[in-house]
Structure formats: structure tokens, C-alpha cells
Amino acid sequence: MNKKSKNRKDLMLLCEDMLMGEVLTMFGVMLHAKEAQEIEYLLKREMEEILLDLSDPRIDDIVKRVMREKYHVIYGLYKRFVSPKDRIKYALAIAERK
Template sequence: MLGMLFNDKECKELNYMLRKEMDEMLLDLMDHRLDQQIRIAIENRYRTVFRMYARFATPKELSKYARNSRTQQLNKF
């Protein structure tokens, strides 16, 4: 476990960066030209970034980026 202290401005910036990173990963996951191994790596990274974002975001904001297993299964094909 690693702890960090952020001021309000830094929290907002980190929140913004995490959202943009998740947006990019979601776009990549919709690209069916990507190899399956790459898609799996992106999904794993998305889960990590999502957990980080969950520490900053409200439940309403978090629901915009939540992925369910059905969506993940459909995107695999």
C-alpha cells in the first residue's frame, strides 16, 4: 500500500487524466482489428485504472465507466 497526499487541484487533474485514459481504452476495446491478446491486456489495464478512478469519482460518474461482464464478452468477438 502506498499513500499520497494531493491538494484539490491535483485531485482534479488526476481525475481528468484517469477519465481520458479510460476513454481511450474504451475506444481501443471497440476496435475489432486489435489482436485478442492486446484486447486482454487493455482490459486488465482498464480494470486497474478504473479502481484508481473509483477513489476519486462519485457513484454517478463511476457508473459512466463501469463495464459489465456481458459487455466484455460481446466485445471479445
């Protein structure tokens, strides 16, 4: 396979991903320990707020479904900053709310 064919194939795969509603982006970030701790704190705070809102009976189920989707995205980020032991609390928390 020549380089032009490979590039075309890669482009087709990218287009296919975009049509499916998902575009993958890779970021490389170097953080100081203090910055990583701050991001971890912000993610935890956001997850706690979502969990609190999920227990509110005044919020419609449709809104709660979107909140769960947002929670899973934030949890995916959070997993990258903490140990498996620390992430269990938030994995179990969302499972209990379903």
C-alpha cells in the first residue's frame, strides 16, 4: 500500500467516525503536580454536583439522562488523574443512581 492509499484510507476512517458523531482528538499535556491536583478537584466537584442533581426529584428524566452522559465523560477524564482505588467511589456512585 503506498502512502497516498494509506492517507486516503485514514481520511475515510476519520469521515466514518465523524458521521457516527464521534471525532477523536488527542491532546498531549504536561502538568505540574499542583495543576493535576486542581484538575482532579474540579472534576470531583463537578461529579458530586451531578450526583446531587440526579437525586433531585424535580428534574425530568430526560435531563437526568443527559446529566448521566455528562457524568460518564467527566468520569472518563477523572480516571486519568487518579488511582483505581480512588475512582471506585465515583464508579459505584453512578451505578447506584440508575
